[in-house]
Amino acid sequence: MRWLGYKIIFTAFAVFFGLHAFAQPIRPQVPLPDGPLRNIILKNCVSCHGIDDYAFNALDKVKWTELLTNLHRGMEVNLSGHDQALLLEYLSTTFGTESAPFPREYFPPEISTFYGDEEGRSNLDVICTECHELDRVYETRASLARWRVLVVEMRQRGASLPDDENMERLIEWLSRVQSANLFE
Ligand code: HEC
Ligand code: HEC
Numbered sequence: 001m002r003w004l005g006y007k008i009i010f011t012a013f014a015v016f017f018g019l020h021a022f023a024q025p026i027r028p029q030v031p032l033p034d035g036p037l038r039n040i041i042l043k044n045c046v047s048c049h050g051i052d053d054y055a056f057n058a059l060d061k062v063k064w065t066e067l068l069t070n071l072h073r074g075m076e077v078n079l080s081g082h083d084q085a086l087l088l089e090y091l092s093t094t095f096g097t098e099s100a101p102f103p104r105e106y107f108p109p110e111i112s113t114f115y116g117d118e119e120g121r122s123n124l125d126v127i128c129t130e131c132h133e134l135d136r137v138y139e140t141r142a143s144l145a146r147w148r149v150l151v152v153e154m155r156q157r158g159a160s161l162p163d164d165e166n167m168e169r170l171i172e173w174l175s176r177v178q179s180a181n182l183f184e
Pocket of ligand 1: 068
């Protein structure tokens, strides 16, 4: 009986730490825009936090203005009218109501079986051709972590990706056949 008790406690710990302490939710990756906006952001927006978090939101201009005002109440975040207008234009087009917010808490599942080329390719044919040519996929080489972000983004955009485990299998397969290392 006591043994069973330990076992339950151990399993509870393993599950808790396995999922939450060690596995981090994946985060979006937002490239710094070019042009005048680059400086506006570097000057006003990166001293406290990075820009990746912007992708957690998908708002129109009015809602973006409210969000920035509410979150930065009492802080030194003061842009000139011109800079503010450019920033809001960028935010409301890049992370606007047309796009989908990146999930705040996505924990990639562990997988123990893997896709081979046939399964990988047939998944791409069915799922990814709905919106663009597969060239888009085959032009891209990326690490496992980057493929995960890309594929989760595709799901947010509306790609009919299967359950998390099969999505992870597709991601893992992509990271092998389209790996970031060109010489592999
Ligand atoms: C003085 C520090 C500071 C500066 C400068 C700053 N922020 Fe923030 N920002 C914060 C804090 C604090 C939060 C709230 C974090 C939280 O509790 O989630 C925040 C939150 C945000 C969020 C919400 C992120 C989310 O998880 O949804 C966005 C978007 C954001 N800031 C954009 C900006 C932009 C754009 C600028 C430049 C105009 C900027 N921030 C400049 C401190 C700052
Ligand atoms: C619902 C529509 C849709 C589906 C389905 C879709 N995509 Fe995309 N994908 C897009 C859009 C829109 C872009 C262009 C994004 C951009 O240029 O900012 C894109 C761009 C890409 C890119 C280039 C991204 C970059 O930053 O260079 C890759 C790689 C990609 N998709 C992979 C996939 C894969 C893999 C699948 C299938 C699992 C898929 N897409 C399915 C809409 C979709």
